């Protein structure tokens with residue numbers, strides 16, 4: 001893939017020069033007319049994706065991921081807003097004139113062509129010399145591990161193989177960016193995990209920007225450099241996987257990524273880096289001061305289940321603690337999961353690692369204390 | 383990409399004989415009985431279908447002495463040498479074949495375009511188009527023939543070769559459109575998007591991707607159009623004027639006796655049909 005690198009500008013090594021983003025969306029809105037009323041599939045998305053980045057769009061079904069991606073590829077015209085590729089406005093450019101390629105969820109292989117012809121299709125359209133087509137298709141089939149299957153028809157191949165053909169067909173063109181719409185959605189779990197590693201390896205090898213659509217949070221968390229969590233046509237949070245998980249910006253993100261416990265309360269005292277949140281039942285917890293914590297404001301405090309310690313004795317001062325009654329204990333092998341009803345009526349989930357011995361700390365019906373370090377919790381405006 | 387569900391003809395139907403399930407040992411007796419029944423029934427149907435054709439072929443070799451060719455009088459090949467004995471018959475066959483070929487070409491082009499439009503796009507008048515197509519398929523030939531005749535007469539058009547062809551295009555175009563539409567509706571639209579995405583213009587996308595994928599539908603439609611045209615009698619009768627086609631000639635000859643040449647010509651047309659059908663089955667199995 002040396003010509004990929006050569007074809008592009010010499011990548012600036014220093015991070016102080018900000019290079020032109022590979023893909024930019026600026027206030028993009030997409031409306032559909034359906035049964036006489038206007039449906040807003042995408043309600044105003046602005047984001048910029050860096051060269052060589054593995055960028056994911058994650059969100060529940062119908063949140064506008066596919067629509068956003070199709071606007072980048074050029075299959076949908078934005079109702080409002082601008083799409084830029086490498087700094088150039090391509091909002092009105094046809095899909096066959098855009099230097100990005102897409103991998104479709106259904107693979108969309110040409111059923112009447114064999115593997116070789118499928119992969120060579122894009123190069124043929126660009127009138128690449130036959131000799132070079134031979135070489136590049138051969139190389140690409142090697143990368144996706146399909147050498148020797150050139151003469152097969154798509155329907156004579158397994159789902160994973162078809163998936164790799166689709167990938168090769170897009171990648172062989174050396175696009176500036178590769179758009180993948182739930183490319184692993186049709187595969188079983190094992191194959192899916194193998195393909196995730198494979199995709200990540202290929203992306204490193206060819207160094208192309210990947211825009212990856214998925215509704216599988218694990219997939220997004222493990223593969224991406226950055227993730228845009230989408231909901232109802234809007235980006236709720238755009239950050240790296242760790243930040244998305246550790247510091248969800250909204251209630252939706254907290255609930256969508258992993259398991260979260262939520263406590264409603266009011267910010268009572270703010271100062272000294274921490275805020276005291278008073279819950280409805282009078283209990284108080286500490287959280288680090290964030291954007292959402294203003295004096296007297298209503299907030300939601302969220303804590304991940306694995307950050308909580310469950311105990312029968314009252315914990316030491318300096319931690320946040322609440323009381324509750326165990327309503328369910330589930331043994332899950334590497335950890336136990338407790339469901340605990342708090343005095344205020346909220347239900348908390350707590351994970352306890354089976355690290356030392358597999359004895360259970362509390363039984364159903366026991367009164368327990370739940371405690372956590374204040375810096376493991378955070379407040380979200382409600 | 384969703385169009386209305388079409389009352390489409392199935393593109394290819396599976397042979398009934400291929401449906402017998404293979405069952406485990408415990409149910410073997412019952413399944414065997416079922417197999418035999420199915421086997422016998424299948425052959426009965428085949429014989430029933432092919433008996434008339436066999437008779438037609440056989441009587442092309444009948445050494446008949448009289449004008450009528452209905453009693454078996456011994457085997458001969460002499461009629462094959464005297465195929466051109468009736469110039470009007472030869473002329474009628476030529477008319478039938480050329481009309482069928484022309485009508486098939488026109489019908490296939492028009493019908494394919496209609497099928498794509500109906501299967502792919504939503505447009506004003508789509509429901510009406512579907513309705514008219516369905517009406518054209520289901521309306522009695524007698525009605526269509528009579529109304530075409532009155533149309534041509536009131537327009538002052540001289541009926542003849544051209545009007546026959548137009549009529550044939552008219553009644554077979556719906557069949558082609560319906561067959562192609564079924565194929566188009568079944569297409570995954572993202573395959574064409576993939577072609578566009580890989581740099582193909584709309585024109586190239588159509589010829590390299592869309593057309594090869596709907597080709598089986600187009601071919602079946604074309605064969606159907608040819609078959610409908612070449613043996614049409616009722617509508618042709620109304621729109622023929624002074625032009626005579628093969629079926630019209632036979633009808634005229636029935637009163638004085640149909641000569642064995644007709645059987646031979648029928649056999650030839652049938653043979654060509656069989657060859658085309660076999661080739662089509664063979665190649666479409668590869669294509670899809």
Ligand SMILES: Nc1ncnc2c1ncn2[C@@H]1O[C@H](COP(=O)(O)OP(=O)(O)OP(=O)(O)O)[C@@H](O)[C@H]1O
Pocket residue numbers: 032033034039040041042059060061062063064065066067068215
């Ligand atoms: N052609 C269309 N006409 C009308 N509404 C549409 C159209 N395409 C999409 N929508 C609507 O826009 C919204 C977003 O659709 P989109 O396909 O982008 O969702 P998605 O995030 O990709 O979901 P999924 O995970 O199920 O693929 C949905 O509510 C959908 O019903």
Ligand SMILES: [Mg+2]
Pocket residue numbers: 065066067
């Ligand atoms: Mg989608």
